[in-house]
Amino acid sequence: MSHPYPAGGHALPAQMTGPITPPPVVPRKRRTGAILGSLGAVAAVATIAAVQLSSHAGYDGAEAAYQDSVSAAATTAEQLRAEVGALRTTTDAAALILENNSGTLLDASSTDALGVAVSEGQTKASAADDALAVTLPQTDDKPFWFWELFSETQQLDENRARADEHAEDLQDQSDDAVATATTVTESGVAALVSAADSASALEAAHISARNLDVIALRDAAEEVSYTTTIDQGAADAFIALESAATQIVASEQAEIAEKAGPLQGTRLEVEAFARSLAPGVLLEFDWAQLVNGFGLDGGMGGYTTWWYDDPGYATIELSDSVAEQWPSAMSQALVAHEVGHAISVKCADMYDDSTQDSIEKWATGWAISMGFTDDANGVWAYGYPPQSYIDAAAGCR
Template sequence: MTLESVPSATLDPIGPSPSGRDIPPSRRSRAATAWTVVGVAIFLLLSAAVLAATAIANLRFDAAVVAHRAAVADAAAAGESAAAVEADAGASAEIAAAALAAPDPLVDAAAKSALATAAGELDTLMAAAPETEFAEPNRPLSRPVWFADLDAASELLNGETRRLTDLAADADAYAADLTVADETVTVSGDAYIEAIAPVAAAVEGANGSARNVERIEFRNSVEQLASSAWGYDAAARIDAYVAAAAALQSTHAAEEAEKAGPLYDRRVAVETYARSIAGGVLLEFDWAPIVIGYGDNGSAGGTATWDTWEGGLSTITLSNSIAEQWGDPVMAALVTHEVGHAITSKCYDLVGEYADDNEPWAVAWAIGMGHTDPNGNGEWLYGRPSDELIERSKGCR
């Protein structure tokens, strides 16, 4: 009997492989590792992308913050500058309005029109003023974390920056225009004040009968205007000039009323003559029926004061009979004698020892002026002065 070999039996794994074939364990391990590596790589790439986007967003946010802070500072500076210019312009507008309130007859018409035009343009510009006070705008209180939030915050800041930049530019342009308009008002204001002097001279000339004190105050007001330029006190100085002009006109009207009547033209002729020889000394006149006991029955009388204040001034009082007999050389001599008293204030050094006892000087002055009739020049009443005094008086004109 022979023994035959029997094939050995093997055990198959439980269940079939997906492909119908068996997969070794080592291959399954390598596949799992590969997928893990791929997943990790994708995760790292995504993380890197997020981190990069966040870093870039942070840089944009930082730049937006810096630009916004600069815009806030620039806007505040522009607003403050414009507000300061506006305050100065507002003061100029107020001064111009007050100056333009002066009555037309007391100022130059062309200069007033030019100032009114400049002031009107300034008022119009100020009425259309842009915003010059900039409240700090809303902005993120803390730095966002997510890059999308960072970009949204950056856009908000950039929008506010653009708004503030535009406001600052408007404020700067407004301030520049306002400065030009204000300077135009100043130039026109200076011309307006300068043009008052010739008008004032005509006003004074038209009020020749005004009293001395009011005339001096009027002249002083004109000098104060001429000696300074347009500025914060220009309106006050113009107001003082207007008030002085009103007083001048008032006393002129009162004096004109006092000498009105049938003798008016003769009184005016007497006063005109006296002023023509007074050497610039201010004269005012009072008329009365009787002066120092003279004035009736063909007689005539006069008195005069003298004062060195403000270059010299005097009040001369004359009897009505002088006006009635005007044209008689005796009357002219008498008036010249009184002017001789008045002009003492101008020639105090020449008058010398006769300043207190002034009659000899007045007689000498009348004689020196060519009035030799003793009945008019005062010689018959006060005696003849020395030839030396007569010659000395000729130096006072």
């Protein structure tokens, strides 16, 4: 059997002889695009997630930093409150001192310096109050989305800067309060010490003031001289000193008024003489027509009461006749005898004061030791004292 084709050939079907249509193929390009799109979506999500995480971390850090600044400002505010409280206490006390200053003891320069310091203290305290009234913003609820977080983080950073600036201002105010309080204290203490020192001059200028009023002035001045801080206690001490100073003036006026009349000038001369015999002893004088039963018909009377206090003091009563016969040897001798009683407040341990006889011998011996030989020195009334009394009295000056 013959074959139309050479041996080993292959015959194709008849229908294969026409145009050949290849099977459909999915385009590779379209598959690549889908894959890339998926990857892009994943990357976008990852980016957004990263941004979210970063924005949250940024917000948390900013909020923590802001809260630290707020806490620091609050701590400084508490410090300032304490300092301005101390400043106000000092300034108010100093102002009270100025309000009660009569000008009797405080000199003009001390008053002016304290006035400037008080004004500065009031200004600084007011400025501190304004600073303490400043409030810092509260943080809102934390947002979620990054675009909100970024905005809020920026706001937190701005608030932190404000808080830091506020804390610095509070610290400056605190430093100013401390420095100003120191100035007020120094000015106040200097003024009060000056006032205390002036008390002795006031006493010397009002020598006729009553003993107890003089002692009150000395005590008040001593209290003020111990001042180291300006507070209510210091103001009270100064007010007491001012009151004592006012009383000294009024006391002397009252005493001089009691001595008014034709003998006033001579009475004051007698008192000055008596004080010259016993320097440092507080003496007060009363005058009457009769003293100790004497004062008429050329007679003279005297009587002395003394107190062993610290300081000791005495009241000497003299009859008007002592002034009428002044400055006779008799008048001077009698006055010397009475001063001999008064000065015993300085020499209590130099003689026996347990009996009236010993007391009178001492006063008589003292007058003799001072050179007053007229019998009105006590010899006429009490007899001549033993030499031992005169010698002992000579050591009392």
